[in-house]
Amino acid sequence: MSKQNIPRTELSELGEFGLIDQLTKNIKLKNKSTIKGVGDDTAVIEKNRNKYTLVTTDLLIEGVHFDLTYYPLKHLGYKAAIVNFSDIIAMNGKPEQIIIGISVSNRFSVEAIEEIYSGIYLACEKYNVDVVGGDTTSSVSGLFIAITVIGEVDKKDIIFRSTAKKGDLLCVTGDLGAAYMGLLLLEREKQVFKVDPKMQPDLTGNDYILEQQLKPEIRIDIIEKLKEHNIKPTSMIDISDGLASEIKHLCKDSNLGCNLYEDKIPIDITTASVAEEFKIDPTTAALNGGEDYELLFTINQNDYEKIKDMEGISIIGHMTDKSEGENLITRSGTSVQLKAQGWEAFKK
C-alpha cells in the first residue's frame, strides 16, 4: 500500500515504438517451436505433426479484475501470464509463447509498464515461455491487459472437458477458496487505509492466502506427477470461476451428473480461519470464490490405488448418470443441488 520511489518517464517521451523497443530489447527465445518473435507482422510458430496447437486469451481489466491500490504491478503482470498458462495446462499442454496486449492511460509512467512486463517476464522465465509479440497502446483511462498464450500438447495426451465417464472419480489439486479470502482481506485493509492512511495494513499470518491471490502458480507439478504414474485424467478443467461452476461445466459438457462430498473439499486452515473472521462458510468460499487456478479432473476408478495417497490431490466425488443431477452431499449427509454463484462478470 505504499508508493514505490521509482523515477517517472512519461510515455510521450518514448512514443509507441520507443516503448516497444524498450520493453522487448532483452527478449531471448527459448522454444524450438518459436521461429520468429517480436518484430514482424505476426509471430511465427512451428508445430510438429504429432502436436496440437492450443490458444487462449484472457482479459484483465482495472477496476474489474484488479485494484491497483493493493495490487503490485509486477504481481499483476505475473498473474496475467499465469491465468493463461493455467488454461493451457488444463488441456494437459505446455505453454510456449505469449503475446502481450496492454492499453494504458498517461496516468502510467514507462517505469510502471516496465514493472508489469517484469512480472510477465518472470512468469515466462519460470515456465519457459517465449514472448513473441504484442500490442501496446494508450487508453482514455485505466489499464487493460489482454494476454494470448499459445501452447502445445501431444495429440495422444490432450484432455477435454467433455470426456468424463459415469463412475469416474472427481479430483482436485491443492486447496480451494484461498485466493478469494486473500482478496477479501486486501479489500478490508483498503477500507481501513482509506479511513486512516497512517494505519499500517494488518496482514500478519496470512501470507498463504495473500500469495494465492497476488501470485498464484500453475499446477504443472501435478501434470508431471500424473504422467510419471501413467495416469491420464478422463477430463480436465482449471478452476478460475470457483469449484461449483467448473464442476457444472464438466457435467454439462460430458453429459453426466455428479456427487460432490463437502467433507472432501480441501480447504487450507488459514482460509478457514479468515473465512470464519468474515463470517463466511469456508465451503461457500471454496465452491464460489474462484481464482484458485487449481485443476479439476476426473480419473477412471481403476486408477484409484495409484492416486489415493498422492500429495496435492484430493478425491472429492464421482460422476453419475445425468438423470441423478449435480449434487453436493453435505457434512450432515444431506444431498442438495449444487449451485454455482461463480464469478460472472456482468452480475457483479
Place this chain on the structure above:
Amino acid sequence: MSKQNIPRTELSELGEFGLIDQLTKNIKLKNKSTIKGVGDDTAVIEKNRNKYTLVTTDLLIEGVHFDLTYYPLKHLGYKAAIVNFSDIIAMNGKPEQIIIGISVSNRFSVEAIEEIYSGIYLACEKYNVDVVGGDTTSSVSGLFIAITVIGEVDKKDIIFRSTAKKGDLLCVTGDLGAAYMGLLLLEREKQVFKVDPKMQPDLTGNDYILEQQLKPEIRIDIIEKLKEHNIKPTSMIDISDGLASEIKHLCKDSNLGCNLYEDKIPIDITTASVAEEFKIDPTTAALNGGEDYELLFTINQNDYEKIKDMEGISIIGHMTDKSEGENLITRSGTSVQLKAQGWEAFKK
C-alpha cells in the same frame, strides 16, 4: 450519426455465460485445422508439418482507435477482424482462426455487443475464418476489443520484413491516405453535429474514403494474383501506421536504404480533393495517414516485366545501400530524408 431503434437487453439479465452462449450458438467451424473451438479451456488447432502457424493480436480502444458517435458497431467489429487478417496476409499467409476478447461497461446492451459480433462474423464469413474462443468481461467505462488471429502459411511461402535486397523494387497495393481523409471528414461532421444536432452530415460523393475508414478490406486478391504469376515478394509488411513508417521498418529490418518517388505514390482522386479541402498535402496524408491496410512489398528487378502492368500494384521506388539513407524524391526532383510521423499511440 443516428441511433438505431433496436431493443435493449441489459447485460446483467444474461450474465457472462449466458452472453457467451448467445454470441457463440451459431458458430460453424469451417477449417480443417480447427479441432476444437469455443467451449474448452483453450482452442485446439492442428497444423500440417509443412506449415508455419502465424499469430497476431491487435487492441482497439474506444476514444483512441474509434469514436462511437460515428462508428457503427457492426463496422467496428468488421474492422477489428480485418486489421488482424491484414497482419497474417502480410506474412503471405491465410487467416484461419480468431479469438475475440471484448470488455464493455453496462452502458452497452446485449444487442450492441451482438452488433459488434455480427461485424466480426461477417468478416470471418467472407474470409473463411473460424471463431474459436474469446473472453467477454465488463469494464468500468468504455469498450475495449482485443482480437487474436491465427493463420498459416506454407513454409516455403513465408515472407518476412527483413529479407529485402539492394536493388529490389518497392511496390504498394491500392492507393493511400484514403482512410485518414475519411476519418477527418467524420471528425468534421461530428463537430458540425455537436453545434447543431438537426444538421444532416454532408458526406456526399465521399463514399470511397468513408468506406476505406469504416470498412477496409484486406488485399488477399493481390496475394493470389502474385502467386498466379509466380512472383514471390522478397519482403512484405502491411500499411497500418502510414507508408513512411512502414518503409522505414522494411529498411531498418533489411538493413538497407531506399529511394521513394513522390510522383509514384498512388492517391485516389477523392482523397486528393478532400485533402485539398482540409489544406493537407495529399502526399503527407499518404505517407503518414495510416490505417490503409494495403501491402508494401519488394520484388526482384527480374520480376519487373511481370508486375509493371498489374492492376492494383504501383512501383513506388527501390531499395538502396544502407549508407544512402531513406529518401523521398519529391515531384521537383529534390531528394529529402524520409520522415515518419506515423500514428504513434502515446504521442497523439
